[in-house]
Amino acid sequence: MNLPPESHAGASQDLFLTQGEERLEDVSRLRGMFPDLPVEALVKEDLLRLGISFSAEALKYCADFKRKSYFIFSFDMVPIDEMAQEENLSAPEEIQLNGGAWDLRRTTVSVRVNPYSPWRADMAGDQLTLSCGDQAISHIDLQPVPEYYLETLENGQPVHEVAPTIEWGYLVYLTVYRKCQYFGFKEECRFCDINENYRQQVKAGRPYRTVKPMDEVLEALSILDRVNSPSKAYTLTGGSVTRSLKGQGEAEFYANYARAIEEKFPGRWIPKAVTQALPEDEQQILKDAGIQIYHPNYEIWDEELFPILCPGKTAYVGRDEWHRRIIAATDIFGAENVIPNFVAGIEMSRPHGYTDPEQAVESTREGLQFFMSQGVCPRFTVWCPEPLSPLVVDRKNAGELQPPAPLEYHARLLVAWRDCHKEHGLPVPPGYGPPGAGNAIFSVSSFMDVIEVDENGN
Numbered sequence: 310m311n312l313p314p315e316s317h318a319g320a321s322q323d324l325f326l327t328q329g330e331e332r333l334e335d336v337s338r339l340r341g342m343f344p345d346l347p348v349e350a351l352v353k354e355d356l357l358r359l360g361i362s363f364s365a366e367a368l369k370y371c372a373d374f375k376r377k378s379y380f381i382f383s384f385d386m387v388p389i390d391e392m393a394q395e396e397n398l399s400a401p402e403e404i405q406l407n408g409g410a411w412d413l414r415r416t417t418v419s420v421r422v423n424p425y426s427p428w429r430a431d432m433a434g435d436q437l438t439l440s441c442g443d444q445a446i447s448h449i450d451l452q453p454v455p456e457y458y459l460e461t462l463e464n465g466q467p468v469h470e471v472a473p474t475i476e477w478g479y480l481v482y483l484t485v486y487r488k489c490q491y492f493g494f495k496e497e498c499r500f501c502d503i504n505e506n507y508r509q510q511v512k513a514g515r516p517y518r519t520v521k522p523m524d525e526v527l528e529a530l531s532i533l534d535r536v537n538s539p540s541k542a543y544t545l546t547g548g549s550v551t552r553s554l555k556g557q558g559e560a561e562f563y564a565n566y567a568r569a570i571e572e573k574f575p576g577r578w579i580p581k582a583v584t585q586a587l588p589e590d591e592q593q594i595l596k597d598a599g600i601q602i603y604h605p606n607y608e609i610w611d612e613e614l615f616p617i618l619c620p621g622k623t624a625y626v627g628r629d630e631w632h633r634r635i636i637a638a639t640d641i642f643g644a645e646n647v648i649p650n651f652v653a654g655i656e657m658s659r660p661h662g663y664t665d666p667e668q669a670v671e672s673t674r675e676g677l678q679f680f681m682s683q684g685v686c687p688r689f690t691v692w693c694p695e696p697l698s699p700l701v702v703d704r705k706n707a708g709e710l711q712p713p714a715p716l717e718y719h720a721r722l723l724v725a726w727r728d729c730h731k732e733h734g735l736p737v738p739p740g741y742g743p744p745g746a747g748n749a750i751f752s753v754s755s756f757m758d759v760i761e762v763d764e765n766g767n
């Protein structure tokens with residue numbers, strides 16, 4: 310699966326159909342293994358781990374809707390210069406699967422471009438449709454271009470470059486620092502392409518700036534506010550600051566934005582921040598600036614794999630201290646507001662990761678138990694091997710593939726996360742919109758889709 314361009318170059322339509330058949334058999338097998346998992350979640354996870362391909366007609370259709378903003382990482386499975394159809398310019402930010410042959414409930418999925426994926430967006434008459442191999446799966450709905458996406462700042466910057474929204478418009482994604490000071494292959498998290506994606510986007514002509522000017526952020530938010538954007542939360546995010554940035558440490562750098570936003574628009578959005586796991590006095594700076602939800606992402610639980618996959622986090626903070634600071638944050642933000650992310654699937658990355666999905670999830674379950682038993686609810690992003698990340702570049706140089714984790718891993722993880730969340734009686738994580746299959750809008754993993762709700766969504 311996820312064939313790289315060189316092996317796909319001579320690939321036939323037959324191969325595409327065979328891969329589609331394999332995917333559908335796998336989905337069917339996992340439906341049998343986990344009958345209480347929504348099928349929508351299985352399809353969503355497979356789309357996130359393998360990406361989606363577009364026919365030329367589908368891309369043409371998509372270009373009139375809200376497009377991919379490249380809000381932080383590439384989240385694609387080929388680099389821009391290998392996109393023969395220039396998918397980076399027309400692919401939608403997200404798709405919503407709905408109805409169709411499989412009668413799916415509405416399911417919101419982030420788009421990861423992969424021209425070699427058997428999951429394909431194509432036109433059936435005037436309807437955009439998802440198919441797998443030769444089987445039609447569902448209709449695809451797209452988000453219209455929001456009014457504020459058509460506006461520009463006084464200096465000509467498009468609003469969507471400064472303050473794009475994801476999660477179907479729910480979350481304003483403010484990547485105010487577009488690089489990370491964990492620099493080079495010895496420090497960058499090995500699944501991450503933030504620095505390389507910055508370079509490829511600038512080369513492709515996107516007006517990326519390393520640091521988003523404060524006045525532009527405030528001006529863009531004023532426009533969102535004026536047009537009554539339905540957005541409910543914002544995330545302040547970017548790379549880690551290990552030295553200083555604009556003369557400030559990490560907490561102060563991100564806190565400045567929160568302070569200014571909260572002064573100008575008090576209570577308008579739920580304020581969230583992604584940073585390293587900071588010492589308590591620096592966490593307090595964020596809290597005092599107005600941050601409500603804190604994301605000190607631990608990326609992977611496994612004790613042996615953490616230093617291999619997160620060398621920068623290991624060198625600057627260390628695994629045990631990272632975890633200690635996450636728990637310490639519960640006294641500052643309240644346990645339900647401490648929501649660290651992990652990257653689901655990197656436990657199975659080659660060459661050091663697990664080869665058995667059950668064992669990989671057992672390792673991760675240990676971390677879920679550790680945090681959830683103390684009231685902290687981790688959430689996750691599905692790993693797709695980004696071609697410019699060290700994990701993929703290394704394997705490519707060795708002439709080998711870096712495939713994503715198997716769908717079985719993701720199915721087992723969803724069950725583990727759901728059951729652990731239920732076992733500890735935790736609330737629905739705040740700041741992610743509605744839970745439950747058919748309602749969830751969080752688009753980079755299905756953890757919100759598998760929370761069980763009644764017919765009223767409660």
Ligand code: SF4
Pocket residue numbers: 488489490491496497498501502503547548549
């Ligand atoms: S901390 Fe790791 S995951 Fe986050 S931006 Fe830096 S390298 Fe990427």
